[in-house]
Amino acid sequence: MATTMENKILTAEQELKLRQPIDEYVGGIQDKIDALRVDGTDRVIDIQSSLDNLKRDRIYTAQEKEARAAQLKKELEAAKAVESKNKAEISKLISDAESYLKAHYDAEYYQPLLASCRNEKVAAQEKYQTTVAELNKEHQATLSKLTDQHEIKDEKYVHKNRLFDAKMSLAKDLQAVKDRQHAAFDYKYHLIDMLRMSKFTFGETMAQKWENYKYTFNKRDFFLKNGLYLAIIVIFIALCIITPIVKNTQLLTMNNVLNILQQASPRMFLALGVAGLILLAGTDLSIGRMVGMGMTAATIIMHQGINTGSVFGHIFDFTGLPVVARILLALVVCIVLCTIFTTIAGFFTAKFKMHPFISTMANMLVIFGLVTYSTKGVSFGAIDPSIPSMIIPRIGKFPTIILWAVAAIIIVWFIWNKTTFGKNLYAVGGNPEAASVSGISVFLVTVGAFVMAGILYGFGSWLECIRMVGSGSAAYGQGWEMDAIAACVVGGISFTGGIGKISGVVVGVFIFTALTYSLTILGIDTNLQFVFSGIIILVAVTLDCLKYVQKK
Numbered sequence: 001m002a003t004t005m006e007n008k009i010l011t012a013e014q015e016l017k018l019r020q021p022i023d024e025y026v027g028g029i030q031d032k033i034d035a036l037r038v039d040g041t042d043r044v045i046d047i048q049s050s051l052d053n054l055k056r057d058r059i060y061t062a063q064e065k066e067a068r069a070a071q072l073k074k075e076l077e078a079a080k081a082v083e084s085k086n087k088a089e090i091s092k093l094i095s096d097a098e099s100y101l102k103a104h105y106d107a108e109y110y111q112p113l114l115a116s117c118r119n120e121k122v123a124a125q126e127k128y129q130t131t132v133a134e135l136n137k138e139h140q141a142t143l144s145k146l147t148d149q150h151e152i153k154d155e156k157y158v159h160k161n162r163l164f165d166a167k168m169s170l171a172k173d174l175q176a177v178k179d180r181q182h183a184a185f186d187y188k189y190h191l192i193d194m195l196r197m198s199k200f201t202f203g204e205t206m207a208q209k210w211e212n213y214k215y216t217f218n219k220r221d222f223f224l225k226n227g228l229y230l231a232i233i234v235i236f237i238a239l240c241i242i243t244p245i246v247k248n249t250q251l252l253t254m255n256n257v258l259n260i261l262q263q264a265s266p267r268m269f270l271a272l273g274v275a276g277l278i279l280l281a282g283t284d285l286s287i288g289r290m291v292g293m294g295m296t297a298a299t300i301i302m303h304q305g306i307n308t309g310s311v312f313g314h315i316f317d318f319t320g321l322p323v324v325a326r327i328l329l330a331l332v333v334c335i336v337l338c339t340i341f342t343t344i345a346g347f348f349t350a351k352f353k354m355h356p357f358i359s360t361m362a363n364m365l366v367i368f369g370l371v372t373y374s375t376k377g378v379s380f381g382a383i384d385p386s387i388p389s390m391i392i393p394r395i396g397k398f399p400t401i402i403l404w405a406v407a408a409i410i411i412v413w414f415i416w417n418k419t420t421f422g423k424n425l426y427a428v429g430g431n432p433e434a435a436s437v438s439g440i441s442v443f444l445v446t447v448g449a450f451v452m453a454g455i456l457y458g459f460g461s462w463l464e465c466i467r468m469v470g471s472g473s474a475a476y477g478q479g480w481e482m483d484a485i486a487a488c489v490v491g492g493i494s495f496t497g498g499i500g501k502i503s504g505v506v507v508g509v510f511i512f513t514a515l516t517y518s519l520t521i522l523g524i525d526t527n528l529q530f531v532f533s534g535i536i537i538l539v540a541v542t543l544d545c546l547k548y549v550q551k552k
Contacts, residue, residue, distance in 0.1 A: 009123060010116040018109045019187075022101070026191050029097040033195065036090050040083035041197070047076045094195045105188050117181045124173035131166045135159065182215045228490060228540050232511055239518045251518055258399060264513040265405035266467060268506070269460030270484040271491075272412045273453035275505045278488050279429040280449055281497030282349065282356035286363035287457060287484050290341065291477025293371050294334040294461025299472030301330040302383035302465070309378040323384060327391065330465070335458030339451055341367060346450025350443040364481075371474035383470035391466050404463055408456065413502040421448060430498025486533060487512050489540045496544070512536075 010018070051072050054065060139159040146152050189208055192200065200208070223230075243251040250256075270291070274284045300307055306317045318326050345359040392401040416422040427435040428445045436442050465472055491508025493500035512533070519529050 008116065008119045010113060015113060015116075015184075018112060022104055022109060022191075025100055025104075026097045026195075029093050029100075030191075030194055033090055033093050036086040036093075037083075040079060040086050043079035044076060044083055047072050047079060051076075097195050098192070101188060101191065110184055110188070113184045114181065117177050120177045120180075121174060124170055124177065127173070128166060128170040131169075132163065135162050135166065178215065182211065185211050224543055224546055225492070228536070228543055229507070229511075231539070232490075232515070232536070236514065236518065239522060243518070243522050247522060249521070251521060255397065256517070256521070258397060258402075260510070260514050260517050261402050261405075262399040262467070263517065264509050265399075265401045266460045266464035267480070267483060267487070267513065268405040268509050269408055269456045269463065270480060271487045271505050271509045272408055272502070273456035273460070274481070274484045275488045275491075275493050275500065275502075276412075276416075276425060276449040276452055277356060278485070278493045278495060279425055279497065279500055280356075280446060281429055281495060282449075283485060283495075284342075284345070284356065284360045284453060285481055286341065286345070286360045286367060287481035288477040288479055289364045289367040289371070289474075290338045290454075290457045291461045291464060291480050292472070292474045293337055293367050294458055295465045295468075295470075295472035295476045296371055296375060296380060296474060297333045297337055297472070298330040298462050298465035299380040299383055299470040301333060302326050302387055303380060303470065304382055304384045307380060309375060309380050312374045323386060323390070326384070327387060331459070331462045334462040334465075335455050338458035338461065339454030342450040342454030342457065343447065346447040349450070350446035368474060375474060377474055379471055379473040381470060383465065385469065388466050388469060392463070401463065401467060408459070409502060409506055412452075412456075415452070416502060421445070425449060426498050428498075482533070482537075483512055486537045486540070489537060489544065492544075494544050495541065 051069060054060070054068055054072070057065070060068060139155065142155050143152060146155060186208075189200070189204065192204070240251045243249060270287050274287060277284050300309075300311065300316050301318050303316075303318070305319060307315050309315070318329070321329070341363050345356065345363045348354045348359045348362075349356050392399065392404070394400065416425065424435065424440045424445045425448075427438070427440055428442050432442050435445075461477070464477075487508035488500070488505055489495070489508070490511055491500070491504030491506070493504060493508075515532065515536075516529060519532065520526075524532075
């Protein structure tokens with residue numbers, strides 16, 4: 001059977017022979033296309049490159065640049081004329097080559113190769129099983145002759161290593177088959193790439209991405225990256241099944257989904273803020289107290305009527321200001337207050353290499369002490385009832401507060417991915433010493449991350465004040481720092497620094513908000529919800545540590 005199997009396995013020479021007619025036919029067409037492109041498309045690309053280089057060139061004077069540019073533009077027009085003249089003929093040749101590939105590539109080359117690869121896998125498994133059987137037989141024969149315990153132990157150790165070598169040999173053979181199959185798949189797109197000059201259809205692009213995903217797929221890496229998400233999805237599905245049985249109500253309804261998104265929106269600002277600090281291998285323990293401070297300040301300014309409570313003994317009255325002015329003033333005050341404190345923490349962190357745990361814990365204590373002392377711990381009641389309908393109105397059942405969170409996500413994504421500051425943020429988080437040597441100011445990047453966090457905290461607390469129609473007090477927001485940090489960790493923002501994506505933060509916030517909402521509907525005690533959150537954080541950080549250890 002093994003001999004029959006081997007006869008069905010293509011050698012490298014046989015594979016090339018199968019592909020030879022395709023190479024000759026498509027290669028002949030490619031030569032004709034290349035000849036037609038020499039004075040047309042290729043020339044256009046060269047001239048456009050020369051024009052771009054000329055703009056950056058400092059050797060020529062302005063007059064010489066103008067003269068050179070005029071000459072190149074004249075040549076460009078001539079090249080485009082040739083390109084246009086040959087366009088129809090080139091398109092016809094490309095169509096001919098693609099039709100040939102469609103008719104012959106899979107049937108005459110790729111499918112026979114796939115069959116060969118399947119047979120190679122079977123042959124590799126048979127080879128491995130035969131080798132293991134022989135090793136076991138030799139091992140047993142050797143053990144039967146030994147009486148010394150030390151020699152027996154050595155023999156078992158040697159046998160274990162031989163089995164491992166056999167397993168590695170099997171993995172190597174299987175990888176070679178995988179490489180061969182992937183190369184055959186890629187070759188077709190290489191030919192199309194040459195014909196069309198890297199212009200693929202959407203379907204072709206997706207097919208290549210799917211093939212590359214399968215080729216690079218690794219079970220261990222997959223479960224390290226997604227194991228927690230899969231577990232949470234299983235838990236959420238279980239909750240969706242249990243809730244109708246226990247509470248006689250559906251969990252996964254449009255109304256519940258919108259409520260989850262609404263609750264998650266202000267928290268998104270907080271998570272996006274602390275995510276930048278975690279990216280620097282830091283954290284922020286003062287988020288909850290900043291929310292309380294921001295809520296209190298915003299409620300005082302947007303309060304309906306004259307404030308009944310006082311701040312350091314002074315009662316504020318903002319009723320003389322227009323509603324819009326009070327809304328904007330509340331936002332500015334929230335942002336300024338939060339930014340002042342985050343900047344202070346950022347300064348001590350950056351200047352004195354103080355761990356953010358300490359600097360932000362100090363902030364937490366100072367903020368809570370000041371707000372509680374100044375307000376005597378009093379809640380300031382409701383804000384003007386017209387404000388929520390102005391800032392976060394409902395369009396039908398849709399809460400527009402979600403759009404504020406979407407805007408924040410887009411802005412922070414842009415900062416992280418499209419600005420110099422964002423690139424520096426990743427660099428400093430990954431290796432501050434190397435970043436410093438590269439000319440990046442670690443001090444400015446660190447303080448900048450804290451300032452950005454303060455702006456986001458201020459915005460989030462202002463939005464939460466409007467969502468809750470006020471009721472600001474120093475105690476509001478207690479524990480929110482844990483939710484924000486946990487959302488970032490679950491979303492893949494690594495505490496090792498320099499690793500993370502905005503999409504992960506978004507997913508993390510939604511996961512925690514949805515889980516809390518689901519457990520609340522199910523009637524799970526709030527204290528037990530903390531247990532669930534703690535377990536999720538522990539698992540998330542464990543997986544993050546495993547990824548870091550594997551990378552090391």
